[in-house]
Amino acid sequence: MTLRVERHGLVVIGAGVAGLSAAIAAATVPGGPAAGTVTVLVDTTIGGGSSPWAQGGLAAAVDGADSPAAHAADTLAVSGGLGDRDAVDVLTGGAPDAVAWLRSLGTRFDVGSSGELALGREAGHRARRIVHAHGDSTGAEIVRALVDVARHTPNLRVREHSVAVDLLRRGGRVVGVVALEGGRTVLHLAGAVLVASGGYGHLFARTTTPPVVRGGGVAMACRVGAAVADLEMVQFHPTALAAPGADPLPLLTEALRGEGATLLDRDGRRFMVEEHPDAELAPRDVVARANYRVQQAGGEPALDARSIGPDLPDRFPTVFALARAHGFDPRTDVLPVSPAAHYCMGGVATDVDGRSSVAGLWVIGEAASTGAHGANRLASNSVLEGVVMGRRVGPLLAGVVAPTVDVVEVPAGALAVQGTAPGPVFAAVREVLWHHAGVVRDGEGIAAGLRALDTLGSDGEPVDVPGRDALVVARAVLEAAGARAESRGAHFRSDHPEPDPAQASRRVVHPVAAATVTLRVGEAFAEVASTASVRS
Numbered sequence: 001m002t003l004r005v006e007r008h009g010l011v012v013i014g015a016g017v018a019g020l021s022a023a024i025a026a027a028t029v030p031g032g033p034a035a036g037t038v039t040v041l042v043d044t045t046i047g048g049g050s051s052p053w054a055q056g057g058l059a060a061a062v063d064g065a066d067s068p069a070a071h072a073a074d075t076l077a078v079s080g081g082l083g084d085r086d087a088v089d090v091l092t093g094g095a096p097d098a099v100a101w102l103r104s105l106g107t108r109f110d111v112g113s114s115g116e117l118a119l120g121r122e123a124g125h126r127a128r129r130i131v132h133a134h135g136d137s138t139g140a141e142i143v144r145a146l147v148d149v150a151r152h153t154p155n156l157r158v159r160e161h162s163v164a165v166d167l168l169r170r171g172g173r174v175v176g177v178v179a180l181e182g183g184r185t186v187l188h189l190a191g192a193v194l195v196a197s198g199g200y201g202h203l204f205a206r207t208t209t210p211p212v213v214r215g216g217g218v219a220m221a222c223r224v225g226a227a228v229a230d231l232e233m234v235q236f237h238p239t240a241l242a243a244p245g246a247d248p249l250p251l252l253t254e255a256l257r258g259e260g261a262t263l264l265d266r267d268g269r270r271f272m273v274e275e276h277p278d279a280e281l282a283p284r285d286v287v288a289r290a291n292y293r294v295q296q297a298g299g300e301p302a303l304d305a306r307s308i309g310p311d312l313p314d315r316f317p318t319v320f321a322l323a324r325a326h327g328f329d330p331r332t333d334v335l336p337v338s339p340a341a342h343y344c345m346g347g348v349a350t351d352v353d354g355r356s357s358v359a360g361l362w363v364i365g366e367a368a369s370t371g372a373h374g375a376n377r378l379a380s381n382s383v384l385e386g387v388v389m390g391r392r393v394g395p396l397l398a399g400v401v402a403p404t405v406d407v408v409e410v411p412a413g414a415l416a417v418q419g420t421a422p423g424p425v426f427a428a429v430r431e432v433l434w435h436h437a438g439v440v441r442d443g444e445g446i447a448a449g450l451r452a453l454d455t456l457g458s459d460g461e462p463v464d465v466p467g468r469d470a471l472v473v474a475r476a477v478l479e480a481a482g483a484r485a486e487s488r489g490a491h492f493r494s495d496h497p498e499p500d501p502a503q504a505s506r507r508v509v510h511p512v513a514a515a516t517v518t519l520r521v522g523e524a525f526a527e528v529a530s531t532a533s534v535r536s
Contacts, residue, residue: 021390375489
């Protein structure tokens with residue numbers, strides 16, 4: 001068996017806001033990257049993933065009356081006591097420069113009549129600090145600008161339709177990636193690997209995230225023994241459009257509620273005023289659980305955005321187009337909504353420079369867990385994190401030189417996968433997580449979910465990449481949810497409905513690395529060693 005081998009300075013997995021920001025920052029470091037070529041692997045096409053779907057905006061203290069310290073205070077206030085102060089300070093302190101950098105790259109943010117940035121307010125923020133682009137198309141506009149720069153940056157190459165399968169190691173260090181590209185297997189050797197592949201929101205049957213957001217980066221990191229943290233902390237967006245047959249569910253941005261939209265029950269009663277002093281602008285977990293309770297009582301929560309007025313299509317063009325595509329007109333209709341998995345605070349445990357617990361492996365964006373979001377992410381801090389961490393980590397990796405290796409180790413099973421399309425195992429895992437690790441959880445349901453995963457995996461490892469990864473991540477999520485016998489932030493246990501002060505800390509888990517197969521690497525090809533070793 002022969003495998004194609006390619007050598008790079010830095011390999012980045014993922015071409016969303018985080019991955020592209022890091023790749024551009026690495027490739028444009030003053031003096032040029034010592035690492036040589038920066039190669040970005042993306043399983044679809046550049047500009048895909050979840051980043052373009054971000055409607056809400058980017059949070060930054062760019063107003064003279066605001067400050068990064070106030071932004072940090074708001075971020076910590078909604079973090080459920082798990083926010084890491086250093087990580088929060090890096091995030092909020094880097095926000096103004098991140099906005100300036102994006103504008104220098106050609107990002108067209110919305111501005112007022114005198115040219116100042118137009119700022120909105122969202123749940124959990126005590127100030128108007130949300131920077132938008134084209135109303136509710138912020139993510140798409142930022143990605144547009146980054147893609148344009150990436151395509152014209154020397155030393156930066158993008159490999160589209162390259163599906164990362166596993167990480168390669170040598171001597172305990174990550175030295176590359178094995179990927180499927182057009183039916184062939186390619187080993188990408190590199191001095192450093194940066195995972196920016198997004199979260200695992202699409203592992204839930206109800207989600208606002210696109211199909212590629214299925215936890216591949218987290219699964220690969222688990223198989224090489226990298227520490228993960230807070231995987232039980234999944235944020236459910238309270239207002240996904242409950243359109244029959246839609247998958248994913250269209251997102252109705254929180255900015256609608258920031259501009260006066262309200263939530264109604266089946267009787268037309270505004271129920272959030274009884275749930276929280278901030279009503280519809282309460283933290284997302286509070287609003288999501290309130291909507292869930294309305295659903296469980298047999299009702300259908302609805303978002304009433306009619307008060308925004310006839311200019312709604314101009315102010316929220318994305319929302320308007322999505323609603324119309326499903327037969328609703330938000331100017332005249334109330335919109336049925338449902339909570340849906342939206343963002344993962346948990347991920348691969350890293351420090352504020354993106355370093356994982358395994359040498360040679362860096363992780364940023366939604367695939368990472370620095371503690372910046374704690375148990376509950378503040379609205380519009382996600383796109384911000386991708387840019388801030390990308391700009392921070394990219395230059396650090398520009399100086400890493402690829403080691404010369406003649407033998408690499410790959411997790412067993414990586415070379416047996418034969419497909420990249422999700423199969424029945426993947427679909428079954430999504431139902432398990434939604435029903436047993438959804439908006440409201442309990443110990444009995446979590447145990448039932450783990451038993452269901454045992455059944456799914458009883459016939460051996462699935463041969464498609466999504467199913468193989470889904471089983472790894474789903475089990476880790478359920479085990480983390482079972483271990484945290486309390487309610488905190490986005491994690492709510494009906495059998496332990498209160499927070500436990502003794503559990504007011506991040507939970508870091510060190511997975512056991514998967515068994516490996518040894519490969520001999522030549523100049524152009526690799527071969528499975530005749531004395532192939534399998535070890536754990």
